[in-house]
Amino acid sequence: MNFLDQIWLIPLFPLLGAVLMLLFGKKLDPQPASDVAVAPGVEHTHDEHDTHGHGHGHGHTHDHGHDHAHGGGHGHGSPLKILVSLLCPGMVLLSFLFSLGAVMQLAQLPTKVHQVVQFTWLAGMPFHMLDGRIATFSADWGFLLDPLSAVMILVVTGVGFLIHVYSVGYMAHDNGYYRFFGYLNLFVFFMLMLVLANNYALLFVGWEGVGLCSYLLIGFYYQKKSAADAGKKAFVVNRVGDAGFILGMLLLYALLGTSRFVDVNHALQSGQFHAETAGFGVLSAIALLFFTGATGKSAQFPLYVWLPDAMEGPTPVSALIHAATMVTAGVYMVARSAALFQLTPATSSIVASVGAFTAILAASIALVQNDIKRVLAYSTVSQLGYMFLALGVGAYWVAIFHLFPHAFFKALLFLCSGSVIHAMGGEQDMRRMGALKDKIPVTHWTMWVASLAIAGIPGLAGFFSKDEILWQAYSSPSGSQVLWLIGLVTAGMTAFYMWRLMNMTFYGKSHVAPEVEAHIHESPATMTVPLTVLAIGSALGGWLGVPKLWGLPESFRAFEHWLAPAFAAAAAEGEHGGAHGASIEWILMSVSVAIAIIGIAVARYFYHTKPEIPEKLELRLKPLYGLLLNKWYVDEIYDFLFVNGLAKGGGRAMAAFDLSVIDGAVNGAGWFTRFCSTISMWWDTWIIDGAVRLGSFTVKLLSYPVCFLQTGRVQAYALFFVVGVLAFFGYYVIR
Amino acid sequence: MSSFYTASDHFVLIPAIMLALFGCAVLLFDLLVEPRQRKYLVLLVTAGEIFTGVALVRQQMYLSANGLSQLAAFQGSLTVDGFAIFFNWIFLAATLIVAMVSYKYLDIAGEHHGEYYGLLLLAQCGMFFLAAGTDLITLFIGLELMALCFYVMVGFLRTEKRSNEAAMKYLLLGAFSSGFLVYGFSVMYGISGSTKLADVASAIGSRQPWDPVVFLAMVTTTVGLLFKISAVPFHMWAPDAYEGAPTTVTAYLSVASKAASMAFLLRIFLGPLAPARVSWEWLLSAVAIATMTVGNLAAINQNNIKRLLAYSSISHAGYMLLGLIAGNDTGIKGVAVYVLVYTFMNLGAFLVVVALRRKDIIGEELDDIAGLIHRSPGYASLMLIFLLSLAGIPPTAGFLGKYYIFLSLVETQHYTLAVIAVLYVAVAIYYYFRIVRAMFIRDAADRVPLASSLGLRVALGVSGVLTLGIGIYPEPFLQMAQVSLMR
């Protein structure tokens, strides 16, 4: 079978699943709800009476069912439900298999590019491009499989399938089971459209579609107001980014007269356009607008605010959408436009700076979060920042390389956290966890692998990609030591907060409420098997991109070779590694490993060896959040110096000395990080979130005067009419 | 002066004749049928539309067979061209869909009278002349024919205060604005000595673009036109009329009347006023920005779905104007496409509101649509499609409309307008998603499935399929929109 020409089937399968679920799902719903849905055509007056009774009854069971969403309710295993459980993951599995087939066949092709155009979608009249030439632009329903999209579809369908399987277990007791899978399948469809599109307009279809599904899934637990709010926030913030994307897209058309990636790249590489090194030209503007879109979708500063809130959705959703796939759409899109960004150093450096800034900002915020999913959410933002850093310095394949294992280990982390939450009966606060290691061993071990991977321990996936990013940030012509340093600090923080999470959750003393304690149980096999598979991926995924330095056979650098044709332009002027000595690379690598280990060690020291330190700090700091920053600062120094160091030490001066030198250093370091992250938090809550709120608030506020113009008096309307006429006439006079 | 009603005149006029004929037939049959059989009048309307459709097809075929771009009749009073046929299809679809959903709604409201269908058809007849008229008098009379039907239909719930009020306001303002419009026409006549659009165009073309009298005619005409498409600051009738009118009429008013007025506006601006472009381009830009601003901002705080959609349709008028401002082929085609897709998506959204109406529940508030996904997943999914389309999210049809408009702005380097327009799309999502949120992310007050009738389901299905279909495979519709405008 020729998979390559049947690419269109890959997104079609999940679409089919989604349509089936959303149209007929209600009938499959094992809940007694189905008896309420009398055949919709029945005349209304006829059934009004008895449905009222049913409606009430059902409303009640519904709420009841939801309260016990995780608590083991009923309705397990009805044949229809099993059908849903088989159908939806099955569709994604089919997509995965087709993707595998297509990618394998793609590998046989000499050009490694395969484009299939189904039919024309947007056709236009001939129009004048910016340079005056006439072009007839068109966008097709067409698919492009090249190394870049190949990686993406494998990630989307592969990880997507595992998460679907996981969801079968995770959502087993939830109402709206069918709805959940319908949305999830729909999401996979749009995500596949996004990555398989052969032009920007079609990419935008997927781009908006995934946003919509994200919205629906974040708000899935609609009884929670916060969930509904979070969904709206996500959508609105994304739309702001999208505005940039649309404009960029249109400007690109007007400039090049084409929308296909292949043609765009060809045009950009034809030598007709020169790199805009001197100033900020139209290419830079387009790139910047694209990047604006990417910041929205991929949660970069300043549009990242929606992602942490998005954690209100069910955990598999967080794993699939808000960690592994959708949020990488921005990375993918920028990588897709590599030829464009290559020509626009100014924008590229903005990308790199924003990426680096986001990475460190989010990491510092993650340091103090107590909600297990929020830590991971900020971690995601931070890792995405890494990817943009790589994109910004021109290391496109490295960004995709990081995206790939990140999809594994971040999905795994989320799923593990979901498993923890599942075990804890819905508890998400890490302060009420602890010592879960032996109770949920599979979850623990898989999460352990993932944490090591994200922390950057050599041998595991995260190490290779992260190290490559740091190296590129340092060595690339557009990189710098500063970027590297930021990346390095972020790496340390990452190790710290991940092991803080591990320690608070799995090790140490148990803080679990007794009534919850009794029910802790390992998740069913549908959940643990995906975890294990992802753990293997997280462990081994990095070996596709071993640093050249290690001198291993070229097959260990498969990833770079695979992607090379996609970034031909970038590669052409790449190979800059030679400029720097191998020794520097070794040193940097060692430093990054060292800082990862230090981060882990500090976290372990804080949260395992001496758990009282953070608690103390916590206690001290908590009441001070609200106080003025300066005052707090003074108080803290006072406390630290006198209460800890002197007053407590008192007569035991020697012991005090020991304390202040050894512990003090540790405390100081901890205190400093906390200080920084508090500022970050403050910044996040008040400035960034505030700006978003201010934006929506202003819009709402402006809405009032506009409404109040509408007084209801018809003559006031007529007066406005006359004022309009007056203004028009006035325009003539003042012209 | 020899033969004043030729075969060719007849051929061009058939669609209007059919509409008028069946309109009168409905009025007559209404006297013959029992009150509870009135819903069969819909069949009569359908028959009328079929005949009209056949006539349109014949005209279309005649034009293409003879390689004509247009066919004038009545000594140039009426012109059938691609433009007119395109818009007439829109009117036809809108009228048919509205007729199909009306009987149930009016039954529930207790005001099911045959006159309603007659007025629907006669209104459509007026729209025919708006789209096909090329003479000031024809256009004016067509406009008034349409408007009068709407005044009555808006007030059709005669025992409801809000309906009375809406009709009264609409009539007072409508009559006032048409006074200005026809004042402008009179000045145009004074300038050219003729009522034919082509003569007016050449007369205006022979003058300076900033000629004071031309400007006077332009402004007074423009305000009348802008009133009809509910552009700011002449929009204020729209929210009130939309809210007070029976929902089916609101649907009709918001799409068919707007489409017809848009056709009218295009005829005037691309015809007689085209030479004076420099003097109206800025005016329309300001109006478009104001329209998008007011429409989008005011919609945010609405809790009544009809009112919210009313403000949203005001903002859509702003987008449509942008295509005219851009003024290149893409822009004009963009307007045509926009009107087409707007028809189906807006109609669809209102139809779902129609479905919410029950005996004792008016069903217009956001609370009434809450939890629709649990009550009627099909309706909720369709509504989602309509709202996504209204918000301009691909691959729905709404994206297509916005897309061409924005593209034309970028092509003609109206960057500021493009940026503003795109940003307002972001604002729009905010209020459309209030409805989505109510439907999907809230619990229903009760779980009674929506009332529905065969007509309603067919109408919703058609709107839904077209809203998605045009977005996914727009080619045939784009071909239709290759309107032959007088350029």
Next chain:
Amino acid sequence: MHPITTAHYLGLSAALLLIGTVGVLTRRNIVIILMSIELILNAVNLNLIAFSKALQSVNGQIFAIFVITDAVAEAAVGLGILIALFRNKETVLADEIDLLKW
């Protein structure tokens, strides 16, 4: 005394338009608002007739006939709606019908 020109008629028409507008904008009684609209339409007719004369073309007069027709139709429907409104609300004052707002 200057001979009467088209401009005189146009000025008179503009003045009548103005009066009608003021009536629409200020009078509370809907019946009188409708009368004011009649004034506006008559202003238009004055314009048309004046042009018709000046241009020696009968088209303007025909246009005026249609404007009169329209005025009649609008008045009839307007008064009908007014009666329906009065039946429900017992008022004919324009600023007292404000159920629909904001």
Next chain:
Amino acid sequence: MLMDTILFYLFAALVLGGGILTITRRNAVHSAIFLILSLLGVAGLYLLQSAEFLFAVQIVLYVGGIMVLFLFVIMLVNLDQAAKEKQFNRQWTVALACAGLVGAEIFYFLAKGAGAFQLAKGTAEANTGMGNTERLADALFSQYLLPFEIASLLLLVAVVGSVVMAKKRI
């Protein structure tokens, strides 16, 4: 010539005076009477401009038809109550100012460009020897046949519409 001038000013005074009184009288019946007066003035001006047919239409239709309709409604809805209320709304000052400005601007445009109207000479018949009514009929049933037919629909709608609106039970 002089006669024309005098008559013009006479009718103009009638038109404007009637108009002003229409919109200022408290009693709606008085308003209606002054409206008739104003419309009669307009009719007179038609005559001056040699639009005899329109003169007749104006008298019959407006003064005979519409005015009866108005008076009828005034009786029907019993305006006594309304007559005791304030007759101007709260926005009247602003409205007057705005309307005045618009009027001033229209005058400004007319003053600037009125002369231009004489430029366009009608292409139509100058003097065919036909009377006004005949010429009108000629044009109405040839060139303007279509709007004439549409007008019948317009009137149909007006009849149906006003019946639907005004009748208690239909």
